[in-house]
Amino acid sequence: MAIDYLEKILTARVYDVAQETPLERAPRLSDRLGNSLYLKREDVQSVFSFKLRGAYNKMAQVSADHLAPGVIAASAGNHAQGVALGAKHLGTSALIVMPVTTPELKVKAVEDRGGIAILHGETYDDAYAHACELAAEKGMTLIHPFDDPEVIAGQGTIGMEILRQHQKPIHAIFVAIGGGGLISGIAAYVKRLRPNIRIIGVEPVDADAMNQSLQAGQRIKLDRVGLFADGVAVKQVGAEPFRLCQQYVDEIILVNTDDTCAAIKDVFEDTRSILEPAGALAIAGAKAYVEREHLSGQTLVAVACGANMNFDRLRFVAERAEMGERREAIFAVNIPEGAGSLRQFCKCLGKRNLTEFNYRIADQAEAHIFVGLQVKDRQDANQMAATFETHGFKTLDLTDDELTKMHLRHMVGGRSPLAHDEVLYRFEFPENPGALMRFLNGMSPHWNISLFHYRNHGADYGRIVIGIQVPPAELPQWQAFLETVGYRYWNESDNPAYRLFLA
Numbered sequence: 001m002a003i004d005y006l007e008k009i010l011t012a013r014v015y016d017v018a019q020e021t022p023l024e025r026a027p028r029l030s031d032r033l034g035n036s037l038y039l040k041r042e043d044v045q046s047v048f049s050f051k052l053r054g055a056y057n058k059m060a061q062v063s064a065d066h067l068a069p070g071v072i073a074a075s076a077g078n079h080a081q082g083v084a085l086g087a088k089h090l091g092t093s094a095l096i097v098m099p100v101t102t103p104e105l106k107v108k109a110v111e112d113r114g115g116i117a118i119l120h121g122e123t124y125d126d127a128y129a130h131a132c133e134l135a136a137e138k139g140m141t142l143i144h145p146f147d148d149p150e151v152i153a154g155q156g157t158i159g160m161e162i163l164r165q166h167q168k169p170i171h172a173i174f175v176a177i178g179g180g181g182l183i184s185g186i187a188a189y190v191k192r193l194r195p196n197i198r199i200i201g202v203e204p205v206d207a208d209a210m211n212q213s214l215q216a217g218q219r220i221k222l223d224r225v226g227l228f229a230d231g232v233a234v235k236q237v238g239a240e241p242f243r244l245c246q247q248y249v250d251e252i253i254l255v256n257t258d259d260t261c262a263a264i265k266d267v268f269e270d271t272r273s274i275l276e277p278a279g280a281l282a283i284a285g286a287k288a289y290v291e292r293e294h295l296s297g298q299t300l301v302a303v304a305c306g307a308n309m310n311f312d313r314l315r316f317v318a319e320r321a322e323m324g325e326r327r328e329a330i331f332a333v334n335i336p337e338g339a340g341s342l343r344q345f346c347k348c349l350g351k352r353n354l355t356e357f358n359y360r361i362a363d364q365a366e367a368h369i370f371v372g373l374q375v376k377d378r379q380d381a382n383q384m385a386a387t388f389e390t391h392g393f394k395t396l397d398l399t400d401d402e403l404t405k406m407h408l409r410h411m412v413g414g415r416s417p418l419a420h421d422e423v424l425y426r427f428e429f430p431e432n433p434g435a436l437m438r439f440l441n442g443m444s445p446h447w448n449i450s451l452f453h454y455r456n457h458g459a460d461y462g463r464i465v466i467g468i469q470v471p472p473a474e475l476p477q478w479q480a481f482l483e484t485v486g487y488r489y490w491n492e493s494d495n496p497a498y499r500l501f502l503a
Contacts, residue, residue, distance in 0.1 A: 005188035005244075008153035009160055013060040014053040017089050018045060021158075023165040023301070026270040029283075034296040035171075037286055039267065040162055043279055043307035047081040047109070049231075050155060050305045051145070054181060055082035057154030058143050059090055067092045072140040074098070074128035076230045077106025078278075078306050079145035084115030095140065097131040099123055101227055101430075103310040122430070123225065125235050146181030147238025156185030162301055163193060171298035172198035172289065176281035176305050177210045177252070178232030180241025186303070187248035201245070201252045202285030204229050204260070210237045210245060211252040224488075228257050231278030231306055255284040258320045263287065265321040267304060274314070279306035320405075328355050329381035330404060332500055333369045334394040348387050349373065356409060368500055370409065396496055402426075403490075404497045407465040419450040421471055423478070424498050427464045428488040442485050443468075444477060451502065465492070467502075 021041045030037045042050035059071060070093035073083040080096040087094035094115040098107060099122060110117045120130040135142040144151060162173065173190060175183040187199040203211055206226030213220045221236040237245075255263075260277050263284035267275050275283075282302035289295065335345050356372030375381045381399060388395040398404040403426055429439070451467025470478045482489055492498055 003149050005149075005153060005156060005185070006192045008149065009156035009185065009189050012053075012057045012150075012153045012157050014057050014154050014157050016060070017056050017086060018052045018157075020161050021045060023162060024271070026267070028270050029266045029287075033287065033290045035290055036299045037283075038166065038299070038301045039271070039283070040158060040301060040303045041271075041273075042158065042303060042305045043273055043275055047078065047085055047113070048307040049078035049081065049279070050158060050182060050303070051075075051078040052082035052085060053157055054145075054148075054151035054154035054185070055079055055143055056086035056089070058148055058150040059083070059086045059092075059141075061150050062141055066141050069139045069141070070095060071143050072097070072131050072135045072138070073143045073145065074124060074131035075145055076124050076127075076233060077102050077109070077308055078231055079143075080106065080110045080115065080117070081113055081308075083143050084110045084113040088114040095134065095138075097121075097127040097134065099127045101230065103230065103308070103313075105310050106308050109308065123235060124233060144238075146179030146234075147240055148181075149240060152181050152185040152188070152240065152244070154185070155182045156189045158182070158303060159186035159189035162186075163190065166299070166301070169299060170194070170197050170301055171295070172200050172250075172286075172300050174200050174202055174253075174282040174286045174289070174300065174302040176229075176232055176278055176285075176303065177201040177203050177237070177245075178207075178234045178278065180210055180237040180245055182303070182305060183249060184241040184244035188244055191248045198250045199248055200285060200289060201249050202281040203252060203254055204232065204281070205254045205256050207233050208252070208254055209234055210242070211254060213237055213242055214245060214249070214252065226257075229260060229277035229281060231276060231308075232281065253285040253288050255281060255288055259284040259288065261317045261320040264309075264317050273304075273307060274309050275304055276306045276309040277313075277317075279304055279308075281305075326378045326381070327374055327376075328372055328399070329375045329384060330356070330370070330372050330398040330401075330409065331385060331388065332396040332398055332497060333371060333388055334366050335369060336366065344391065345369070345388075345393060348384075348391055348393070352384070370501065372409075396500065398497055401495070401497055403465065403492050403495050406463050408497050408501060419467060419469065419503075421469045422450050422467045422493075422503070423470055423475075424451065424465065424467050424492045424495070424502070425482075426490045426492050427466065429464055430487075439485055439487065442481055444474070444481070446471070446474065447478065 023038050026037050026039050071087050072095045074097045084094045096110050096115045097118050097120050100119045107117050121127045177183050183201050209222050219242050225233045227233050260280050263280040264275050286300050286302045353374040385395045385397050448469040450469050
């Protein structure tokens with residue numbers, strides 16, 4: 001029998017523990033976008049996330065006999081806190097299996113709310129498999145974070161509140177997607193009552209399981225997912241959310257890490273609240289949609305779905321937010337090594353503010369300058385590059401170059417005549433003890449590390465660039481080593497910025 005989600009949402013039991021959250025206009029961001037953008041403030045729930053709604057609604061439907069042994073869940077953090085708080089309210093125990101990559105803030109929050117946290121596996125999927133084993137072993141009730149009609153209905157109460165709080169026309173509602181429970185609940189309600197409102201999902205480019213599944217017409221399981229937005233780091237969406245998204249979701253927008261960081265900054269400037277990366281996805285998607293569609297004068301809603309942010313991640317967010325806003329451009333500029341050249345270069349800058357300027361003498365005829373500039377937008381950056389070229393300064397735009405943004409900006413001038421046979425690789429190492437040692441132990445003793453750069457940005461993976469001196473005859477062995485070590489890597493040996501500044 002078909003599930004009547006309208007009835008389920010209208011009768012959902014969420015307000016024993018959850019609150020009806022505000023729907024607030026973001027004034028500064030609305031003015032910049034030329035549209036009225038409203039934020040559905042799920043970040044102000046007692047657990048700083050919407051997850052409490054679905055978790056509690058599910059547990060409230062479970063009989064006392066089945067609740068008595070306790071409940072168990074797998075979660076990257078937000079669902080875990082909802083289950084822990086809900087279990088405490090219902091007088092039962094909660095066991096939460098969390099990936100080892102879960103931010104410490106979320107682990108502590110589960111324990112503070114009476115839950116018992118077990119860290120297991122690298123991803124949500126690993127944690128979920130272990131939770132299923134424990135549920136069978138201990139006779140506990142499993143509370144799924146998204147693939148359950150009662151959980152979906154609980155999340156759907158957000159859609160009910162939005163339509164009640166804003167009864168005037170709404171062009172689109174933007175919702176982050178992990179497993180799909182949030183967007184499917186909102187969509188099921190909104191499309192029944194106001195089908196003209198567009199429901200738009202937002203996913204990270206490196207964790208787009210729903211996007212790929214909708215394109216394929218079946219659920220796709222990703223080999224790996226990016227962990228920056230850990231709250232949506234799901235390899236496979238739920239079966240029921242997928243069915244509902246096929247029926248009700250109008251489109252999916254993908255955003256990158258820089259876009260997400262910029263959205264975190266935008267919300268902070270309007271509310272003085274700091275969203276976690278997953279919580280800011282909907283705002284990033286709304287901005288991308290407005291830019292793509294050249295939209296103006298419309299009303300948009302973005303669900304700010306979580307604020308469980310680790311403080312040490314703010315370093316990374318602050319550094320990348322300007323990139324996401326297209327307010328900073330990075331260039332490598334060649335100028336003659338002679339009197340007056342630098343003055344002429346600075347004249348080209350006009351009144352623009354410098355964000356970075358690096359130079360080290362390396363050549364008698366030509367100087368290589370690494371410069372960061374504040375710009376209005378991407379078009380402004382292109383005009384700046386054209387200005388440099390017009391004045392005879394050969395220019396390389398590095399604004400979108402990942403190696404430059406993460407590493408080379410801190411390493412300009414590091415050439416060495418001793419670095420013969422050097423190859424340069426960028427790696428993502430897990431941020432846990434032993435990761436580097438495992439890498440070094442697997443290397444041939446004939447290969448020498450000639451360059452190494454790492455900086456902790458509070459992310460789940462350490463981003464590292466390494467120069468290795470490998471004799472040409474041993475390159476096949478090097479490639480075989482890369483395949484067996486198990487870390488993500490990129491060959492940057494032909495990267496133009498590397499060739500210019502380091503090789």
